[in-house]
Amino acid sequence: MIASSRSPLVWLVHLSVILLVVLWTLPTAGLLISSLRDKDQLAVSGWWTALSTSSQNLTGRAASPEAQVERDGKFVIAGNLLEGGNSKVSAFGFRPLQPTAFAVGTPADIGDGQTLTVKDDGSYEIVSPTRMEGTRGQRIFYTAAIPPRFTFDNYREVMRAEGIGASFINSLTVAIPATVIPILVAAFAAYALAWMKFPGRAILIAVVVGLLVVPLQMSLIPLLKLYNGVGAFLGVPAKTYVGIWLAHMGFGLPLAIYLLRNYMAGLPREIMESARVDGASDFDIFIKIILPLSFPALASFSIFQFLWTWNDLLVAMVFLGTGNNELVLTGRLVNLLGSRGGNWEILTASAFVTIIVPLIVFFTLQRYLVRGLLAGSVKGG
Amino acid sequence: MQQLLFAIATMAAGVLGCAAYFFGTNWILDKLFPSKGLTGPVASRNLRITNAIRPWLFLGPAMFSLAIYLIYPVIASVWLSLHDRAGENFVGLNNFVWMFNDGEFRQSIYNNFLWLLVVPAAATFFGLIIAALTDRIWWGNIAKTLIFMPMAISFVGASVIWKFIYDYRAEGTEQIGLLNALVVYFGGSPEAWVTLPFWNNFFLMVILIWIQTGFAMVILSAALRGIPEETVEAAVIDGANGLQIFFKIMIPQMWGTIAVVWTTITILVLKVFDIVLAMTNGQWQSQVLANLMFDWMFRGGGDFGRGAAIAVIIMVLVIPIMIWNIRNAAKEMEGH
CATH class of the missing domain: 1.10.287 (Helix Hairpins)
Structure with a gap:
């Protein structure tokens, strides 16, 4: 709106924004691409080379001498190092220290008058003037160019073997009730704080604003003790889904009440006054007028609460067990970081499964998220 | 099911x-x-x-x-x-005395201080820059959506994303981590970034900055749009250039919002836990208060006294912002 559109400054603006967008999206893109790559390729080359042919140094073993056949008075062992595909061998060798000593197609003298030849399609041939002995096949070192390969194998593996599938269900189990149950409780409280007159209202609002920033860490130990006590008293486990739903509700309420109160306080006073003149009680006004009008704020809060409960690690680690039917996605991912630290095919695929739901919510409901953020941050003086 | x-x-x-x-x-x-x-x-x-x-x-x-x-x-x-590990016997300020003599706690305070210094400033700075830049181009909303996206990702998910970027392979082998690949490409030698004491703090901070810039951008972008046109137009007539308008007309009108963004991220930084747990679990001198507190909560069967004492320290650090927030909210209520 300031610089004229012909100015070179505009190009600078475009370029900087492109650079920033790339910086901010590249990490996630790298994760997604990696999770779809073949795990052998992922382990040896960067994801940015995913589309180019990668060159790998591999070791294979020829068939054992038992497989030799006699041909034109010579003994021959033949086979293929590559199992199909479009890979190409560029060099080979038979000593570990010289894995690329020979170009494809050139016969290599491996002693006793035997020669080894490897062609670029991976087929090899060992030719010997005499019958070959032994039970183990000749080791062959070779360099192969392997075309890019994308696969869902990593996802299949993590969903079943690594328990990500079970944790996905657990996360949904935590997040859905923890999002829905507080809405009604918060909405009634917000209406009371916004439109009803009673002594102590201002103090209660101040308390809610104060509780917005209370660190969760303050709550953990006393609640853990409380849960253990209640669990022992009632003879039930201390760590249950009901426990974590209530905890998430308690922790989410300050933001919920604050957001909804701000929204409701902004609704026009005339609507309520005309309804009151018609003899409607506060209860009727709230149920019939305010609640339907507050839909955008309710949606904003629900999105926040869902993202927060889905992404939460701390509350789940304290208030929920670690069994297969209780461990949530974030907790599972932390465990995998410890146990599968180097297996990036497992980690990238697992991480993507954990972030896909929030990303879908984000892209479809971004409008409400932005609105909620703007209403939720305490406005500055 | x-x-x-x-x-x-x-x-x-x-x-x-x-x-x-x-x-x-x-x-x-x-x-x-x-x-x-x-x-x-x-x-x-x-x-x-x-x-x-x-x-x-x-x-x-x-x-x-x-x-x-x-x-x-x-x-x-x-x-x-103020009580012992089981919460039964009164020990006065012993937990706090222990704390200030504990090397790990002092390390955490020091690291938290670094986090507080860097993360809110960096996220607000990038948020402001991006808000100002995207305001002027036709595809600004698309750019904003993409930069806002990490907001939806969990801290643990983001930690995996960045751990992959910081991945380290021995020198001479092909690097699959983006950072080390770049370092090698420009002739440097690869490093295991998260294990470098002191500097690893900054590699962890990058993750939170990456997540929080979108938040800062959204709030500041709205504030930018809320600036009255007349003030900008008057400056244009007076012959001010783009940079002058941004720094002398727009920023002063946004101080309130900048403070809100700054304090909100500050609170978040004090509570940061997941990132440190997932990336280093406090090793290599990267411990922070929230993770230390969690650690003591379960260490050796759980030391509730020390854990609670660390939580109280976090709370004390939050209180000034809490009071400031309450006063702002009260001021706004009077306006209604």
Whole structure:
């Protein structure tokens, strides 16, 4: 709106924004691409080379001498190092220290008058003037160019073997009730704080604003003790889904009440006054007028609460067990970081499964998220 | 699947229970003190009584929940911080004395201080720059959406994303981590970044900055749009250039919002836990208060006294911002 559109400054603006967008999206893109790559390729080359042919140094073993056949008075062992595909061998060798000593197609003298030849399609041939002995096949070192390969194998593996599938269900189990149950409780409280007159209202609002920033860490130990006590008293486990739903509700309420109160306080006073003149009680006004009008704020809060409960690690680690039917996605991912630290095919695929739901919510409901953020941050003086 | 059905059933029961509470108590109140269709002193007396009671019926469940999950624990944590590991014997300020003599705690305070210095500043700075730049181009909204996206990603997910970027392979082998690949490409030698004491703090901070810049951008972008056109136009007429307008006209009008963004991210930084747990778990001198607190909560069967004492320190650091927020909210209420 300031610089004229012909100015070179505009190009600078475009370029900087492109650079920033790339910086901010590249990490996630790298994760997604990696999770779809073949795990052998992922382990040896960067994801940015995913589309180019990668060159790998591999070791294979020829068939054992038992497989030799006699041909034109010579003994021959033949086979293929590559199992199909479009890979190409560029060099080979038979000593570990010289894995690329020979170009494809050139016969290599491996002693006793035997020669080894490897062609670029991976087929090899060992030719010997005499019958070959032994039970183990000749080791062959070779360099192969392997075309890019994308696969869902990593996802299949993590969903079943690594328990990500079970944790996905657990996360949904935590997040859905923890999002829905507080809405009604918060909405009634917000209406009371916004439109009803009673002594102590201002103090209660101040308390809610104060509780917005209370660190969760303050709550953990006393609640853990409380849960253990209640669990022992009632003879039930201390760590249950009901426990974590209530905890998430308690922790989410300050933001919920604050957001909804701000929204409701902004609704026009005339609507309520005309309804009151018609003899409607506060209860009727709230149920019939305010609640339907507050839909955008309710949606904003629900999105926040869902993202927060889905992404939460701390509350789940304290208030929920670690069994297969209780461990949530974030907790599972932390465990995998410890146990599968180097297996990036497992980690990238697992991480993507954990972030896909929030990303879908984000892209479809971004409008409400932005609105909620703007209403939720305490406005500055 | 069964578990999910159980969850949905509980959810329905919870919502119905809440609805039953609100409708039920309200119905009882109206039955006990009827005012509809009545006239005279009895009706007005009943109306007064219902109007005095109804707010507390509305507030009841929320206040009960807040009292149990936030207010009681804050008091109990302070109480526990003055007691021994099981929370039974009063030990006075021993936990705090221990804390300030503990090397790991001092390390955490130092690291938290670094985090507080860098993360809010960097996220606000990038947020402001991006908000200002995207305001002027036609595809600004697309750019903003993409930069805002990490907001939706969990701290643990983001940690995996960045751990992959910081991945380290021995020198000479092909690097699959983006950072080391770049370093090698420009002729440097690869490093295991998260294990470098002191510097690893900054590699962890990058993750939070990456997540929080979108938040700063959204709030500041709205503030930028809220600046009255006339002030900018007047400056243009006076011959100010783009940079002058940005720094001398726009920024001064946004101080309030910048402070809000800054303090919100500051609170978040004080509570940062997941990132450190997932990336280093406090090793290589990268410990922070929230992770140390969690550690003591379970270390050796759990030391509730020390854990609570660390939580109290975090709370004390938050209190100035809490007071500032309450005062701002109160000021705004007077305006209504």
